[in-house]
Amino acid sequence: MVGTISTDLIRGNTDTIVLNVLRQGDSYGYEIYKKVIELSNNQYELKEATLYTAFRRLEQEGYILSYWGDETQGGRRKYYRITKKGQERYEQNKKDWNFAKEVLTRLIEGGFCDVKK
Template sequence: MADVATRDSVSDLIRGNIDAIILKTLSGADSYGYEILKSVATVSHGEYEMKEPSLYTSLKRLETQGYVESYWGDETQGARRKYYRMTVEGAQELTDATERWIHVRQIIDSLLLQDGSEQ
């Protein structure tokens, strides 16, 4: 049961950074939904699997904010796929979000890893 609780806690911590994770995934190349989900699972070595509703909610938000654009692919076989690409504004947001994450991580490290000598 501890593994499930740990996995849920990790997912809760990651959830606040889904937009940045998606932007990072799109920084390499345009992608469609399933491919983004697969990439996140692969890059995290299976430690985090983004849920489909979370992905599409985030993509819609990112598109509304102007950080991603979508377009329909021209597949010759199978269903048409909606692709997403990061905009210039999205690239700046990814840079900003990464800086915010580094700053927050430093604060949390200071608070949780303190040895009591600074009190």
């Protein structure tokens, strides 16, 4: 991994990341974990501990729901599915993120000369 993302920066976006994986299909804990790594091009790993906490929070708020899958060799898998409310939340979060991203880039990289032009 080339750089790091501070936990502070990622914390506010964990829910959106999970929603982004789930809006593309139902999935279970370990698979979501692998998909996040894949999405980041192996640049970032979201710890399972963080994921399970996010699942609980998202489910309580009605953004996702869970159901048990069939037995596999290792036991039953708990699957998660995004709800309609979760889809809407995702769209809103994406908008918020794009807005924040633009402003932050200006705040962090911008010079006063640029503004005058």
